[in-house]
Amino acid sequence: MQEAAADDEVVLGRKALNRIVGRFLALHDRRLARIRATLTHEQRSFFDLLPLLWHVNHPMLPGFVSTETPAGVVNFRPNREQVLLARRYVRGFKEEKRPHRDTPVVGLYLMGSMGSLGQTSGSDLDFWLCHDSAVDDEGRELLRRKAARLEERANEIGLHAHFFLMHAESFRDGVVEQLSKESSGHTQHTLLLEEFYRTGLMLAGSPLLWWAVPPEHEHEYTAYTRRLIQRRFVRADQWLDFGGLHALPADEFFGVAHWQLFKGIDAPYKSLLKLMLLEAYAAEYPKIDWLCLETKRAVYSGEDIAPDDLDPYLLILDRITRYLS
Structure with a gap:
């Protein structure tokens, strides 16, 4: 009976979903503008060209490895500025127009402190390059080689860039690579996903299916998204699904705390913030009110949002302040 009742619940329609996606992207645009404002002309040109570089293979473009390298970004059409940069x-x-089936790159996202109050001159550009299931091991290796060349190019112009290959289905199944110097691989699955949902910025590709789930339905993420798909309000192949924020395993607290203590050697202040946030989460265990849900609740409220009100690092500070008071 409970399952039947759940299936009868009203889900968001297409128009409402479009409005929600638009509000998330508007938030992203504000942070992306802040990032661009901190870059030199050469750095900004490289940053703006990145979606196109993953969309095409050309021997004269930065990062080129082989014409066999998987290329083509879902829903991407280069704008005039990007075409001029390529020229x-x-x-x-x-x-060159591509059919949807010939777009193995399903998303290019930037996550982390860039564009937030936590950004510094030494902040890394951590990109999630999301690919579909059609990319085999050989294709992944070609993508890694292209990523390495783009990282080298970024380093030449004073940027610390890292590209991490992501496959959404594998991630949902718990398969997580060593993603960055800021992560400890599989021991941070849930907390890593929360940070991605809170800080991730869409540069190109498919929107996140997580955006389509109202905050009050987070606890039934899988069932809710299934209803959206069954009722054809969304098409699964047009959204990027890394899954919902489920209960956090207790051992993940210990793994993350140990990692942050290690990271504190190089970045003590950032690690201290993350350790304090972890303590605040632990105090709420097992029913944790994830920070990214504060952003989602604000987006779903329909009210005007001041850019800094949902700054990822300001959210951390506010949560820690409330916890300590």
Whole structure:
């Protein structure tokens, strides 16, 4: 009976979903503008060209490895500025239209402190390069090689960039690579996902299916998204699904705390913030009110949002302050 009742619940329609996605992207645009404002002209040009570099393979463009490297970003059409940037390398560059089935890159996202109050001159650009299931081991290796070349190019112009290959289905199954110097791999699955949902910025590709789940339905993420798909309000192949924020295993607290103590050697203040946030989460265990849900609740409220009100690091400070008071 409970399952039947759940299936009868009203889910968001297409128009409402479009509004929600638009509000998330508006927040992203504000942070992306802040990032661009801190970059030099050369750095900004590289940053703005990145979606196109994953969309096409051309021997004259930065990062080129092979014409066999998987290329093509879902829903991506280069704008005029990106075409002009590409023409600095390839005279007469023109976009080639691709069918949807020929777009193995399903999302390019930037996560972390960039564009937030926590950004510093030494902040890393941590990109999630999300690919579909059609990319085999050989294709992944070619993507890694292209990523390495783009990281080298970024380093030449004073940027610390890292690209991490992500496959959403594998992530949902608990398969997580060593993602960055800030993460400890599989021991941070849930907390890593929370940080991604809180700080991730969409540069190109598919929107996150997590956006389509109202905050009050977070606890039934799988059932709710299944209803959205069954009622054809969303198409599964047009959204990026890393899964919901489920209960946090107790051992993940210990793994993350140990990692942050290690990271504190190089970044003591950032590690202290994350340790205090972890303590605040532990105090709420097992029913944790994730920080990213504060952002989602604000987006779903429909009210005007001041850019800094939902700053990822300000949210951390506010949560710690409430916990300690």
